[in-house]
Amino acid sequence: MDLLQLLEKVDSFVWGPPLLILLVGTGAYLTFRLGLLQILKLPLALKYVFSREKDQSQQGDVSPFAALCTALSATIGTGNIVGVATALKAGGPGALFWMWLAAFFGMATKYAEGLLAVKYRVVDENGQMSGGPMYYLERGLGNRFLARMFAVFGIGVAFLGIGTFPQVNAITEATQGAFGLPKLLTAAVLTVLVAMVTLGGIRRISETAKRIVPFAAVFYIAASVMILVLNADKVPATVSLIIQSAFAPEAAFGGALGVTMLMAMRNGVARGVFSNESGLGSAPIAAAAARTNSCVRQGLISMTGTFFDTIVICTMTGIVLVMTGAWNTDGLAGADMTNAAFNMGLGTEIGQYIVTIGLVFFAFTTILGWNYYGERCTEYLVGVKGIRPFKIVYILLVASGAFLKLDTIWLLADIVNGLMAVPNLIGLLGLSGVVVAETRAYFAARSGAGETCCAR
Template sequence: MNLIDVLSQINSFIWGPPLLILLVGTGILFTFKLGFLQITKLPTALKLIFKSENNGSGDISSFSALCTALAATVGTGNIVGVATALKIGGPGALFWMWVAAFFGMATKYAEGVLAIKYRTKNEKNEISGGPMYYIVNGMGSKYKPLAIFFAISGILVALLGIGTFTQVNSITDSINGSFGINPKITGIILTLIVALVIFGGIKNISKVASTVVPFMSFVYILMCFLIILGSFNKIPSTFILILKSAFTPTSSIGGFMGASVSMAIRNGIARGVFSNESGLGSAPIAAAAAKTNHPAEQGLISMTGTFIDSLIICSLTGFSLILSGVWKGDLNGALMTQSAFESVLPHIGPLFLTISLSLFAFTTILGWCYYGERCFEFLFGIKFISAYRVVFVLMILIGSFLKLEMVWIIADIVNALMAIPNLIALIYLTPVVIAETNTYMNYLKLKKEDSYAINI
């Protein structure tokens, strides 16, 4: 057994039932403690995306903070991850992806609350926040080793995998396949563009994210709708197939080898969590920079990130793959999704997918650069931030020349390790989340009453 096989087994173990149960279980805990807030307060949360007060201390608007977080979460997982989940777990995996997203919304809300509650300012008067800060400032200094563990994991993920190599390879391979451009040339151009953006800090990153994320999401959603509308009459039967496959084994069909219920559950939940990152602790790093005085306000806005990522974009991908029938074929990953797009728009579809995939991956690079930077700052201060950015840019360049399966597996492992200290902190600080929620809901109630009195 070689090293890659050993690492693959470790990865399968870490991303196995214990962690998935802990991730979903934390979401269930907050769902009940907060009175199913992801349902009752979703309309309010969606309104806040564009109408938040933005009058608190922070570096960027709440909308920009959400876009920065979405930049890192809406990515290849929405295209490749969903296809992989369906290929291994069958249509039922999509149902379990919905389950993970539903409870994940409550988790993401809690992360947003704590990110604002315990954020700090660095020597440059810039906002710093995230799990490492709410562990130390919320749980106490004796838990600092837990925060250090999280920060180290975050840096490794940013530099060695999800933030660099995997995204670079997605972009270079996709563009090479569609336009025939040498991956090395694409990699060099990508490196220069990334450098221009990230050396401007969070404000530059958020500006790019606020422009690119809405655009790329709109284009991708439009393409998925075209596929779905082309098979509109099959939607009811597709719903039945998804629900049936979620609770009963799926028989082998064509290139699909068949799937048990446990395979549907595991792949649906694992890919769902991997896509929206609820509970992994990455999104609250971006949420902490939002201009707001109300932790619960940013919690609600953060919650919409999981809604958009999984319940909208991943769902549309899943329906496109099932309705087009490509999930039953021999293709997997991005090629499966490309086949679905090609079935509706033979020439334009694949090109649109290439553009979407490239933009998704590009913004994921930007988002993870910021996450890694804040983890680096927590450990070493702001003095060497420029050195971190230089190393990050070099990793982008190296990524266009290498295909390192081992590094991807290691990044996957470390990404899972980020979740452990974060989930411990979330559960420990549950009373704080509840208290902040009650405070904000009372504030909204009084604000509504005052508005009503003035109108009278």
């Protein structure tokens, strides 16, 4: 058995039915207990995203919007372009439906994560905010073992998973294919840029994310909408195929290929989590840095991250892939598949340049965001003295990420992602009563005396 086969077996075990049930089940449970908050309070959450808190004296390192952009910088990445293509290739168009379902429940999960992150955050020795699952697992749930387990897996995801290899590989492959740039040159420039930003800490990372993420997202969405408008007559049939093949994959490409509903579900949920990170426990690390006087308010803002990432951007990619038939074209995979889909949708080769530009921006900011996540996990385990060594190793891994095989990269990413989610989901379930109590208290106070801080 070679390394790839071993990783495939480990990946299948980690992302088996138990974890899928735990991920979606946690979101469903929170959705029920919070009374469909992700639907009823989404307008308020979107309002909060684009407004400022009146009191600017609150503790925190960055604005709530900058904290959201930092979280989005880590979530909007290759998963939105390469990950969606990979999911559809393996699970058929129905995988996109399962992405939607996972994202719907994931919004409730992300809300709870953001709320708990602010409620249980602390100030480190450098005067910076530290928060996230490791803190609400220890300070809220009283379980230091799970907290340490999460931090170890979080560093693993930063080093081996979402943070480095898939992003760097995607950038170098895309720029070489679209612009003919040598991988070595791209990797060198990318490494220098990552070092310049990440060594400046959360403020420089958040400022960079605040500028790049909205621009890149609007740019990519506008191009996708243009394709949908140009091919408007195909949209109804595309959506119908996506929904139908979620439950009967043979509707898309025949049972002879062995594609089952479980495969569509597994690929949709796994790639959805890779993209929006709901339940993974990463986004609350950024949420904890926000200047805010309310954990509930920041939870609502955090919740929109999943909405923007999956319901909006992944949907755009998925519909274009299915509509053009690129998802089922032999010889195409990953970014090449999405490039082909945009070329077909626009009727010109300019599509591949649009995808490449979007991919480069998305992947670059993901590298920055995961540097911060890994830094906070390191700080939790060994203190502020571990931050600089972590950054050095991280930058070295970025430099080497362009030269690994794609199959190995995705498998490593999937495995460490799944391991990271387990302690976080246990914490969310164990602290669900706290989430519900804080939510009820907030909306009761909001209708009366105004917004209040979460009780410590």
